[in-house]
Amino acid sequence: MTRMSAEPLTVSWRPLDRSFFARRPVEVAPELLGRVLVHDSPGGRVAVRLTEVEAYGVPGEDPASHTYRGQTRRNAVMFGPPGHLYVYFTYGMHFCANFVCMPEGTGAGVLLRAGEVIAGVELATARRNGRRAAPDGPSEAGDAKDSAAPARSRRPGGVVAPRDLARGPARLAVALGFAREHDGVDCCGDGPVRVLEGAPVDPSRIRTGPRVGVANGKDTPWRFWIDGDPTVSPYRPHQPRSR
DNA sequence: CCTATGATCATCT
């Protein structure tokens, strides 16, 4: 069943324990659906109910994982303790966020692909639209600590539908204000980023399939999403670059 | 709804 955005949502505000993340990504991923990721920044609070995630495996196991060939500077956080954010920059303009999984030293995680913004829609929208040079000064999009949306995501005069605010991994990162400086942030402490128990989804409502935009390991069904949820991103196979 | 294309750069080979 599709959850209507306007329906009241009853969630648990208890934070998830670090031990939740210290398991195989393929176990953690489906159990993340329905959980709530919160980021309190100087500009305000945005909370996202996760509706779509992907598991990425340990070195040597999963050719699609950033850790497949071992540790590098970029993926170093994935080899750190579980329950931290791994945020990476890609395509020259986008950030995407993962939860680090498995015990420290392993190198695995879960990509956060999509969700529903359940708090801070106004701030998330402002981030998406980016800083706009208003005639009378800077916008209300948050302060300098908040990362502005990439210029290309602006729709001058257009409006982003609430359902699209976190529909896709780079959009989700923009909505939550995640960028380079959030790589390595702990989600299981007293910091500004937390994961709440939320409203875990019954397994009967979870669907699985191949991961989006993945070339190697393209048939591994490690994508998990809430069946029928309108905030789940569309499936797209990997496309080699044209020449 | 759908498919095609370009943007843009850190990272790895």
Place this chain on the structure above:
DNA sequence: GATGATCATAGGC
């Protein structure tokens, strides 16, 4: 030097 865990836009139906 090639590529990518993407997205916005343009155009067709």
